[in-house]
Amino acid sequence: MIDCGPARRSWLFVPADSNKKMMKALASEADAVIFDLEDSVALSQKATARELLGLLPDRGESGPQRWVRINPIGTDAHRHDLELLEELDVDGVVLPKAECGDDVADLAAALAPRSLPIHAIVTETAKSLFGLLSYNDCCSSLAAMSWGAEDLSAALGASSKYEAGGELAFTYRMARSMCLAGAVAAEVQPVDGVFADFRDEPGLVAEARAAASEGFTGKLAIHPDQVGPINAAFTPSAEEVAHAQEVVAAFEAEPDAGVLSVHGKMVDRPHLIQARRVLARTR
Ligand code: COA
């Protein structure tokens, strides 16, 4: 995997045909901004959006990473987006509607000789669900994988994504879990999908915390107000960090031990791995 710094907690989407929103996103606390050329930009506005991207101010020392979501492979818009990327100073590329590892490898080849990191959105078509384990070893440019329910439900012809009780239906929960496991298997960052109701902060916090406890290390955002709660949910708490330090210290003190007791609780290898993960995520 290409090294592109610590896991980005918040990935804020912004339609690239709005200069005002792009400037606002760049001034936010997001770890990464995704300038969107795909679904949030109408076909008639795509050329304008590419022009606006070319006019963005140069990067300073700080500020969010800059990523661009291009249009799906096989479209005319995709080809125009690739031409734009030849001259654009960005940290990485987001590929929507990826169906398998070969799609990522094809994009990496099209971007060569530049080796830009790629974040693939991997659950947006019916076929994509059968490719979720193909990202393993597909290409060293793959840096992150995220999932989405909106496009998948449209592709499947669903009239609703929800069960009668209001919970996300099994198909989408399965896609989400497969994205998580597929990303971990490919040793790239697992990123949770969008929480669309951007006025519902308690709902966002609950969903982001649940995602963090399941193993996701970041989440997509669609509104600047979502950035703070997402960053908080994916930052290990002081207690988690202190506990992780104790676990690591206990194993360092007894390098030949397979299992130890920390504060009266058993810890073994999985706990050590988890503790190291927590420490890697502290900034
Ligand atoms: N990035 C940067 N700024 C944003 C923003 C975003 N994603 N979403 C909203 N803003 C700005 C608005 O322009 C507004 O700025 P202002 O106060 O200077 O006028 C401010 O934040 C408050 O916005 P608000 O009025 O709450 O929302 P809205 O009705 O203007 O916009 C959306 C709602 C959903 C259209 C907008 O949030 C959006 O475009 N989100 C991104 C959608 C996207 O990229 N989707 C693709 C991935 S699923």
Ligand code: MG
């Ligand atoms: Mg979409």
